[in-house]
Amino acid sequence: MTRSRAPYVLLLPGMVLIGTFLILPIGYGFWLSLHEFNGIVVGHWTGLSLYRRVITDAGFHQALWHTVAFAAIVVVGKNVVGLALAVLVSLPLRGVRAFRTILFLPVTLNIIVIGAFWTYFLAASRFGGLLNQALSAVGLQGLEHSWLGTPATALLCVSCVEIWRWAGLHMLIFLAGMQAIDPSLYAAAKLDGANAWQRFRHVTLPQLRPIIFVSTLIALMGAFVRSFDVVWVLTRAGFGTQVVVTYLYSEAFKFGHFAQATATGYILLVIIAIFAFAYYFLSNSGEQHD
Amino acid sequence: MTDPPFRVGFARAAGYAALLIAALQALGPVLWIVIGSFKSKADFLVNPWRLPHTWLFHNYVDAFVVARVGDYVWNSLTVVTLGLCILLVTAATTAYALARFKFPGRGLVTVIILVTMMVPSDVLTIPLFVVLRSLGMLGTFLGVACLYAASGFGISVFLLRGYFMGVPREVEEAARLDGASTLSTLWYIVLPMTLPGFASVAVIQAMAMWNDLYLSFVFLRDPASATVPVGLLNFFQRDSVDWPRLLAALTALTVPVLIVYAVLQRRFVEGLTAGAAK
Amino acid sequence: MSGKARVILGVIALYLATLGWHWIHASKQGRASEGTGVKLVVFGPSSWDGFAPGAAEDVVARVTGELDAGFRIEHPQVKQIVHDVRGPVADGLARLRNAEVAGDQLDVVVCAANPVNTSYARGGLIAPLDTLVTRIRERFTPGAVENFTVDGRIWGAPLSAVNLTTFFYNKDLFADVGAGAPKTFSAFQALVPKFRAANVIPVVHQGKNAWMWLFYYMSALAQATGNQQVLFVERMLDGTTKFTDTTNVHALQLARNWVDDGLLDAQSNELDETTMKSVFYSGKAAAFFGDTWDIPGITSNVTFHWGVFPFPQYDSESGHPEAFGGVESGLCVSATTKQPALAEAYIEFATRDENARRLLQPLGAFATSHKNIVEGDDEISRELRTQLPAAKFLDWIFPPELTDFMQRQMQAMMGQTQTPEQTAANIEAKYQTLVRAGYVYKPTGSASPAATK
Secondary structure, three states: OOHHHHHHHHHHHHHHHHHHHHHHHHHHHHHHHOEEEOOOOEEEEOOOHHHHHHHOOHHHHHHHHHHHHHHHHHHHHHHHHHHHHHHHOOOOOOOHHHHHHHHHHHHHOOHHHHHHHHHHHHOOHHHOOHHHHHHHHOOOHHHOOOOOOOHHHHHHHHHHHHHHHHHHHHHHHHHHHHHOOOHHHHHHHHHOOOOHHHHHHHHHHHHOHHHHHHHHHHHHHHHHHOOHHHHHHHHOOOOOOOOHHHHHHHHHHHOOOHHHHHHHHHHHHHHHHHHHHHHHHHHOHHHHOO | OOOOHHHHHHHHHHHHHHHHHHHHHHHHHHHHHHHHOOOOHHHHHHOOOOOOOOOOOHHHHHHHHOOOHHHHHHHHHHHHHHHHHHHHHHHHHHHHHHHHOOOOOHHHHHHHHHHHOOOOHHHHHHHHHHHHHHHOOOOOHHHHHHHHHHHHHHHHHHHHHHHHHOOOHHHHHHHHHOOOOHHHHHHHHHHHHOHHHHHHHHHHHHHHHHHOOHHHHHHOOOHHHOOHHHHHHOOOOOOOOOHHHHHHHHHHHHHHHHHHHHHHHHHHHOOOOHHHHO | OOHHHHHHHHHHHHHHHHHHHHHHHHHHHHOOOOOOOEEEEEEEOOOOOOOOOOOOHHHHHHHHHHHHHHHHHHOOOEEEEEEEEOOOHHHHHHHHHHHHHOOOOOOEEEEEHHHHHHHHOOOOOEEOOHHHHHHOHHHEOHHHHHHOEEOOEEOOEEOOEEEEEEEEEEHHHHHHOOOOOOOEHHHHHHHHHHHHHOOOEEEEOOOOOHHHHHHHHHHHHHHHOOOOHHHHHHHHHOOOOOOOOHHHHHHHHHHHHHHHOOOEOOOHHHOOHHHHHHHHHOOOEEEEEEEHHHHHHHHHHOOOOEEEEOOOEOOOOOOOOOOEEEEOEEEEEEOOOOOHHHHHHHHHHHOOHHHHHHHHHHHOOOOEOEOOOOOOOOHHHHHHHOOOOOEOOHHHOOOHHHHHHHHHHHHHHHOOOOOHHHHHHHHHHHHHHHHHOOOOOOOEOEOOOOOOO
16 A cells, blocks of 8 residues: 555545445435435425425424524533533542542433433422422522523523533543643743642643634534434424424424425534534634644 | 642642533433333333332343334444445555645645535435446345445545654655555554554444444344334334433443443554654 | 454454344344235324223233234234334424334324324325215214314224313311312312412413413303304414404403413413322322323322312303314325235224224223224213213314414413403414415315415
8 A cells, every 4th residue: 555545545435334324315315306306205396496495494494493592502512511520520639539430321311211310300399300409499489490491591401401411421532632642841830830720721722722623623513413302302493493303304294395395404504504614714723724 | 830739729620510510410310211211101101200119120031021112223233344444444545645646636625625615415325226226235244334434534534644644754754665565554654653543534434333323224124234223213103202212221231332332442543642753 | 453452352242242142133123024925014103093092001911912812813914013103202203204214114094193294194194985884974973073174075984082172189187178160260269378378389281382272262262152163273274363352352351361360370380290190190280181191190199189160150251161072083095005914904903893993992981983892881971971071172173383472472471471452463474374375274164285384
């Protein structure tokens, strides 16, 4: 294997995999979205009219707005909480390693259980909701609220549950990144008189930049593309929590508008692409190395 | 250390407090599941939070004997292992190429991978049906494993690329000068040095594959091939969800997963620093 | 390479061996039986779509086995009958569609009347069954066949219990406040302060499942329109009457009164079916408005005396209370079957009185799809029978996009975040959007499906 051909050989397995199972279906799906299609029979050519219909649908606009708000909260939350947890479990405390496993627990949980637990937790106190019961127990009855039943707070709660669910994963990502930081950099900073916070700001964070980039990317994808589960189990996409993926699901499976649903999916792709590429070029981390 | 002892003590206490709070919120649902699994159905419905009236063990037996949870575990293990192997091989090679080599089309490949991460699976259902059917892989574990690998591909590549880029170049140059081929460098030098990262990716993807409901529901329709999440759906029967039995199944399933994670975590994610090369 | 590496390789080898076996094993499953004889597949899109639904697993297995054995005696060429009944109700449509698209063998489909009306028939998932059902029409009650008639054609043979919307109540709690089943809305209203004093929620609802809110609307509309609700709905759908018509708004207000007057818990939107039932079973709430399919769950979970009563009479309205319902499910023929004659034969066999009786008997239903099969003889069944005949579910008439929208609007209104006037206005606006996109209401009797896109 000569040097110049090496990268292409390396790329081959991956490209074959995604070529067959992702790129081909994406292309075919796009072709389908240009026709009338009810899931079984492909009808006549409709061109971009389905796209136009989706873009002008008020339901879609609402779903999009919710998704953007959701994504903003979730991406920031996952990164901040994940990083904080990673720092926390790297502290020189005894027994801290056990916590690494414990804090990863939510990631392993089945979504149905997560839904059941948080629904019960956030319910009204007379329905057995722990949070509201706790609030009234400490005298804060005024704060008692229908958390998942009110449009404003429902989306916030769903975002928080999503952050809670994945924080352990981001903790793991950051932890692995922190393990690879050269200890001599810390030693040098300490010699310069830097305290813990300064060491964090000037050594850890810069070294973690590529990891932060990836973590944000993952969080972004998760919020836009894989948010169906958490929204569905908590609120059945009601009360102001309809996001684009639940909207898509309704279109496809409740109403049978498969082609329209597919068009929605591609519009979503374009929107995420805009966000992702903007972030990619802004953070510039692709250019930093070699 | 130049910090006075008082501050160290305080910092330590604060650290422990923070950890405890974090642990409680992570453990909450798990405790709920475990406690619930020992209750009877009526007991659970009346108050899902309090301790069981009587501690019952039959839920665990029922979960495995009546609900045949063991079969689902076996199927899941098969698909996840297969998917993981495919994924790790393809993602590692691709990530290495992107991390270390400047070649024409590098930007294009990156963009393509990024784009494939942005399409929700619902949209691809029908096209995937067609593709798998033409390959004759519809309803097979291999087919679903490939789909799992493909869905986790983008994230894994970016993560691994990030970890690979953290490896000091001198080590690779040294190996190259010694006459090692690219693949050998990858396998013998780079991977051991990025083991924490590699292991994290493996763990994360394994988790995602294990918990995947959508792809296995749609593409593994045969009841005998049901994976764990699909099998758990069967607990949601017509009239009465047998929550305690479901929770027993979930406990029984989560515990081994946690043990595996804890073991892998200790061995790989911590303590194996990049200093080995120096 | 050390012993550790060898162990790892050994484990991998073991896995690969198992994978290989499973791969082959799984591949074989997907194909049709290669042996001699014919295989028939009976498909249930969700776990609700099987024989004797709601009965214990062993009972279901027994009656299904007996039916199949009988069929194979009559049709000896059939070597295998496979029943594939699984999955959550919400995913039934997706499961059916996926199975057909994948080219799985599907012959008979056990289908619920609701999706047949709202999606299966017009979606091309099942085949029309006019010839067969007309031939054996005598077996069924007239309403039962009506339930499976869409756009003038018959799409399935009914075979199930009849379900009915009804209130369920905790007799003990009602007795504690010195009351029996309330007959009028004002009588029920009078009980509210007494329930409050006893710290009991009068009525709860599974508000999180938006689709259940329509029951309140339908019941109110029936009384507000003097029991002409079907006609009224048809006029709204063909544009003669607006959704903002005073009668419609009035009906919405009547539904809303349940919450405003303190009967229905204002935070019912937090509850799904599990949490709502747990509130009822544990005695925190005295009643809920549901459907007779809830009965098996209640009988197996409840520790107090319970009963049913019909939707109360609104004092101000001319119409009398109506119970909505119909036949729950039946047997249809898949659109992709390669053995339509055999599928029809199975359906004909299963719906014969003697066979249907065996399948329906475990349900102890108060009424069934078959004229000659009437089971349940207890107090509850007798009470329910007095509420027959059941009125047609109105959401079978609305197009699915509008139904979905209306459910969400009802949910918001009953959660007290918008007024009935606003709700009506929103629905009218949505209806107009659909009309602009090409929706035209086609009343039953026409052969072509209503254009909805």
